[in-house]
Amino acid sequence: MQILPYQPDQSGMAYPVGTTLDRFIKLKQSDFPFASGELSQLLRDIALAAKIVNRETNRAGLANIGGAFGQTNIQGEEQQKLDVIANIRFIRALSKGGEVCAIVSEEEDAVIDLQNSSGKYVVAIDPLDGSSNIDVNISIGTIFSIYRRKTPIGSPIQEEDIMQPGSEQVAAGYVLYGSSTMLVYTTGFGVNGFTYETSLGEFFLSHPNIKAPKVGKIYSINEGSEPEWQIGIKDYILQCKQNGYSSRYIGSLVADFHRNLLKGGIYIYPATLKNQSGKLRLLYEANALAFIAEQAGALAIDGEKRILEIIPKSLHQRTPLLIGSSEMVLEAQSMLQKSKLPLSQQMSESLEG
Ligand code: AHG
Ligand code: MN
């Protein structure tokens, strides 16, 4: 009689495709030998809120019809916009768990102090990214960054707990509510993507150890703003066209970033004449995606320096963003450097040209 040990997975991968997010988080806790499990719980809280927002997203069309007829919800409140709902859902999830002491949200002017004496993490979040795409049934997302607070647990929140550079992130991720819903995150040990299986209500590992191609054939930029670009950006995009690259721009940063991460490509939201710091926010848009990009072997810069090295000066600070396949970002950076004129001069020349 032959007895063979059960071999559950033939791939030899430590974390096989199909592992649930919950189990994956538990297994990966060993990456942090001294951690007490709070970060793991925090990631689970975020995943739960993502499931709820996913449900609301799928009903967005109906909610709008309801709104058009002045329909109210069960509490008698007017139907709220999805970005407001997402904000409420994530804040609720983060405040209930007990791991978080403060939240920075795109939807809130001030820092939310949860007055939670045991919370050691700070979360920065864009609860609903790509909000202009909600009403037209196009992919939207959520972006989050997690930091460890600098001041002692239990003491009042200070500016230094909030204004940390992206290099201090302990975890970051995004949720993409698209043709399927995905959660992609990193804790600084590579990037992993999970796809939501609606009927089971679970995220399953579908994209283990994501690595971005070094170069791709996609560029993503709002070409409507071309008259306001710096010369270096104009030159780079012209080169993309001469190379025969495809232009793809959804207008939801998460969706554009995700596609380029998997297929290879560059996303650019540059400084323009109207918005000299670009449009995107450092704390809850650029930093998280920059951390993920670098963990996947891609790059993220503001035109000159790494996004992750920028010391934030204000809560809702904006930054130009060039992010994606490493060789493409480096090429765009060198073309920007070649046009060494001061920014104002470059822009006026660019407008004349
Ligand atoms: P948000 O919906 O959180 O305000 O973010 C919108 C952002 C980003 O998702 C997108 O890439 C960009 O705005 C699009 O801006 P333009 O319409 O100027 O291209
Ligand atoms: Mn956004």
Ligand code: MN
């Ligand atoms: Mn938003």
